[in-house]
Amino acid sequence: MYNKGLVITGIVIFVVFFTSPFLIGLVKSGPPPEPELSPKAKLAKQCVEAKEYMVESHMQMLNDWRNEAIREGKRIYVATDGKEYTVSLQNTCMDCHSNKSKFCDQCHNYAEVNPYCWECHIEPKEKL
Amino acid sequence: MERSRRSFLKILGISTLGLGTLSAVDLLAKAEMGKAEYSPNPKGMTGKRWALVVDVKKLDEETTQKAIEACHLIHNVPDYGDEEEIKWIWTDKYEHVFPGQEHAYLAEEIEEKPFLLLCNHCSNPPCVRVCPTQATWQRGDGIVMMDQHRCIGCRYCMAACPFGARSFNWKDPRTTYFKDKEPPNPKYPTRTKGVVEKCNLCAERLAVGEMPACVEAVKDSKAIVFGDLEDPHSEARELLHERFAIRRRPELGTSPNVYYIV
Numbered sequence: 001m002y003n004k005g006l007v008i009t010g011i012v013i014f015v016v017f018f019t020s021p022f023l024i025g026l027v028k029s030g031p032p033p034e035p036e037l038s039p040k041a042k043l044a045k046q047c048v049e050a051k052e053y054m055v056e057s058h059m060q061m062l063n064d065w066r067n068e069a070i071r072e073g074k075r076i077y078v079a080t081d082g083k084e085y086t087v088s089l090q091n092t093c094m095d096c097h098s099n100k101s102k103f104c105d106q107c108h109n110y111a112e113v114n115p116y117c118w119e120c121h122i123e124p125k126e127k128l
Numbered sequence: 129m130e131r132s133r134r135s136f137l138k139i140l141g142i143s144t145l146g147l148g149t150l151s152a153v154d155l156l157a158k159a160e161m162g163k164a165e166y167s168p169n170p171k172g173m174t175g176k177r178w179a180l181v182v183d184v185k186k187l188d189e190e191t192t193q194k195a196i197e198a199c200h201l202i203h204n205v206p207d208y209g210d211e212e213e214i215k216w217i218w219t220d221k222y223e224h225v226f227p228g229q230e231h232a233y234l235a236e237e238i239e240e241k242p243f244l245l246l247c248n249h250c251s252n253p254p255c256v257r258v259c260p261t262q263a264t265w266q267r268g269d270g271i272v273m274m275d276q277h278r279c280i281g282c283r284y285c286m287a288a289c290p291f292g293a294r295s296f297n298w299k300d301p302r303t304t305y306f307k308d309k310e311p312p313n314p315k316y317p318t319r320t321k322g323v324v325e326k327c328n329l330c331a332e333r334l335a336v337g338e339m340p341a342c343v344e345a346v347k348d349s350k351a352i353v354f355g356d357l358e359d360p361h362s363e364a365r366e367l368l369h370e371r372f373a374i375r376r377r378p379e380l381g382t383s384p385n386v387y388y389i390v
Contacts, residue, residue, distance in 0.1 A: 066277055122204075
């Protein structure tokens with residue numbers, strides 16, 4: 001191989017340069033934040049569905065909720081365990097998860113997602 | 129080891145099948161989780177064609193204001209007081225409400241009276257026809273509903289509505305009108321900049337078995353009667369049977385479902 005030294009250094013610089021956003025992100029962002037449960041949520045032990053499902057699919061569920069409630073007029077959610085909940089972000093979810101900044105915002109900020117729920121839906125008042 | 133093409137293809141086929149089944153089982157297991165059901169509230173009111181009958185004689189200025197205030201408080205409707213006003217329920221003069229029906233010798237009482245106006249929840253709603261995103265649509269019970277999540281703010285519906293029942297949010301109510309004061313009803317959302325809004329005939333209240341806010345607010349005087357026109361024994365239907373009532377601009381063919389006993 002000709003110019004071995006130059007070529008390999010070149011490749012290394014290229015790789016580092018193109019992965020730098022990811023590397024910087026890794027260093028800067030640190031470990032992901034743990035969502036904090038409000039006392040009421042802690043007491044309830046379980047959300048409307050299992051924790052893993054909620055972590056993974058809460059956005060899908062909220063989307064289903066809004067379609068079912070508004071478009072289909074079905075405002076009661078019968079969970080897999082048979083319990084019934086009123087389909088409402090503002091009145092059901094946030095009644096338990098009343099600590100929006102610690103429960104929703106931390107993770108959303110970390111992942112840089114900006115759900116625009118709160119432009120219309122009124123968030124619970126947090127005791128600071 | 130020498131392997132024939134035949135046996136190689138066999139192994140390939142079997143392993144693809146195996147992998148495919150694995151991921152399919154995985155997917156199905158996940159789908160199982162989200163298979164919960166949705167149902168309407170059994171306490172909710174059901175009908176086929178909701179309508180309001182407004183008895184104009186019984187609605188003096190004070191009761192009219194009461195109805196308006198009840199609606200605006202429940203739905204967090206801002207009161208800008210300028211040309212960017214948000215209208216869910218409002219008033220206007222006879223000559224504007226029933227154009228073409230006015231004449232020079234109109235009874236004074238009628239001429240100056242503020243008529244209570246709201247979305248007519250037409251049977252043949254032009255706003256629904258023009259909406260490009262189906263953000264507004266007609267429910268099975270006749271309510272012309274608005275889904276703020278889907279509204280893109282094109283305002284076709286406002287152009288289509290001959291009754292001026294729709295308002296556009298030129299500004300964000302949360303950063304303007306509700307900047308220094310709380311929205312009065314923490315159980316109901318506000319709207320955001322760039323969406324159209326209007327009366328929803330209190331769909332959220334009907335869903336839990338409550339009367340529309342305006343009807344409830346004036347229930348002592350029975351000035352506004354709510355009922356299902358497809359039900360011959362409903363209060364609204366019986367009232368229409370007894371008294372002569374008119375609708376706004378019937379010649380346009382939208383078939384409004386708000387009736388006025390003048």
